[in-house]
Amino acid sequence: MxxxxxxxxxxxxxxxxxxxxxxxxxxxxxxxxxxxxxxxxxxxxxxxxxxxxxxxxxxxxxxxxxxxxxxxxxxxxxxxxxxxxxxxxxxxxxxxxxxxxxxxxxxxxxxxxxxxxxxxxxxxxxxxxxxxxxxxxxxxxxxxQLTPAVSGIYRGSGTTATASPDSVFFVRYADSTGFAKVHVTALTTPTAASPGTVTIEYTLAGNADAAFGATRTAQIDVASGAKNFDLNTGQVTTSATDWELRFDGYTVRVNGGASGPGKSAAAKITDFTFATATPASTVANAYRADVxxxxxxxxxxxxxxxxxxxxxxxxxxxxxxxxxxxxxxxxxxxxxxxxxxxxxxxxxxxxxxx
Structure with a gap:
């Protein structure tokens, strides 16, 4: 040949x-x-x-x-x-x-x-x-089919869906300057099409050598449609580029790979809880974009x-x-x-x- x-x-x-x-x-x-x-x-x-x-x-x-x-x-x-x-x-x-x-x-x-x-x-x-x-x-x-980097953050489906707080992810910023530690702690009024209002806890680190900061909480109303969330500002945004996580029904996308123009990627943390996971809990090769x-x-x-x-x-x-x-x-x-x-x-x- x-x-x-x-x-x-x-x-x-x-x-x-x-x-x-x-x-x-x-x-x-x-x-x-x-x-x-x-x-x-x-x-x-x-x-x-x-x-x-x-x-x-x-x-x-x-x-x-x-x-x-x-x-x-x-x-x-x-x-x-x-x-x-x-x-x-x-x-x-x-x-x-x-x-x-x-x-x-x-x-x-x-x-x-x-x-x-x-x-x-x-x-x-x-x-x-x-x-x-x-x-x-x-x-x-x-x-x-779409294979999201973030999965398993919900248990069940429809009106009986619940959060899976032990499913913890590190998420790289869209501009790759730092990353966050994220998990879902609660769902309010889930339906067959949507987890309703999603409550997340997250904390930020400026780089792989920095410690995580204070824990923050945010609520994202997914019932009214897909929402882009900017981890740096802690706000839902309509920006096409400045976001890290998109909550779209029961799918969570990162701003990278198949889902967005940024450099976001996620790594699932399997051997640590949200409280105990540190920047050293995973390696760079563990991060994946949506594909x-x-x-x-x-x-x-x-x-x-x-x-x-x-x-x-x-x-x-x-x-x-x-x-x-x-x-x-x-x-x-x-x-x-x-x-x-x-x-x-x-x-x-x-x-x-x-």
């Missing part, structure tokens, strides 16, 4: 043609995806995408990175997208493409030890990838910190990506560049003949 290296601004030709195009390399490097006029490559290959700072959208049929227009949620041009450890498919709530996914999960099913996971290599796992030629019998494909996710959320393509070095290790599980009558097999084989930079994701894929 030809090796391609893709990023959000350029498409490199197959390695077999690189020497022939060497004289024009500067011109090619300056071209955007829309500038490339050569015929599409076969639906398959190995690719590397730089998903360091933003979502990178890939059309598997065209073997190219594309720019969704006007937004990813309104564009059918892409099939799969990458941002750090997140993977999104263009279907369900994520986009109009009707793309769905299924995990064969041949490695995860064996439940390997940490040592066995770490021994897996791209070369060693290629035979498994190559051997899959048809969709397994009984495969159930799923589409992407649209399906199979890549329920069956993650990586394991974290297997060797105690905070590294991402691929599972080398094979996924099936379906769009209309086309089905592709896909295997993520690396999360690091040749120089060790993270969030540079390499995957291989091929269209099944069925």
């Amino acid at each position: 030809s090796m391609m290296i893709l990023n959000a601004r350029r498409v490199w030709r197959p390695i077999g043609r690189l020497l022939a195009l060497a004289a024009a390399a500067a011109t090619v490097a300056a071209c955007s995806t829309s500038d490339v006029t050569s015929a599409p490559l076969p639906a398959g290959g190995a690719f590397t995408v730089d998903a360091t700072t933003q979502w990178v959208y890939v059309s598997l049929a065209d073997s190219a990175v594309v720019t969704p227009t006007p937004t990813s949620g309104q564009s059918s041009a892409w099939d799969i997208a990458f941002n750090a450890t997140n993977v999104m498919l263009n279907g369900g709530q994520a986009g109009p493409g009707g793309v769905t996914g299924f995990c064969v999960c041949q490695n995860t099913a064996r439940n390997p030890s940490n040592t066995e996971w770490l021994a897996m290599t791209p070369a060693g796992e290629k035979a498994t990838f190559d051997s899959l030629t048809r969709t397994p019998s009984g495969a159930t494909f799923v589409s992407d 649209y996710a399906g199979i890549f959320n329920t069956a993650r393509y990586y394991r974290y910190n297997l060797a105690g070095d905070n590294r991402i290790s691929p599972t080398f599980d094979v996924y099936l990506i379906r769009r209309g009558t086309r089905t592709y097999k896909l295997q993520i084989i690396n999360y690091y560049s040749a120089t060790g930079s993270p969030r540079v994701v390499t995957f291989r894929y091929a269209q099944l003949s069925e």
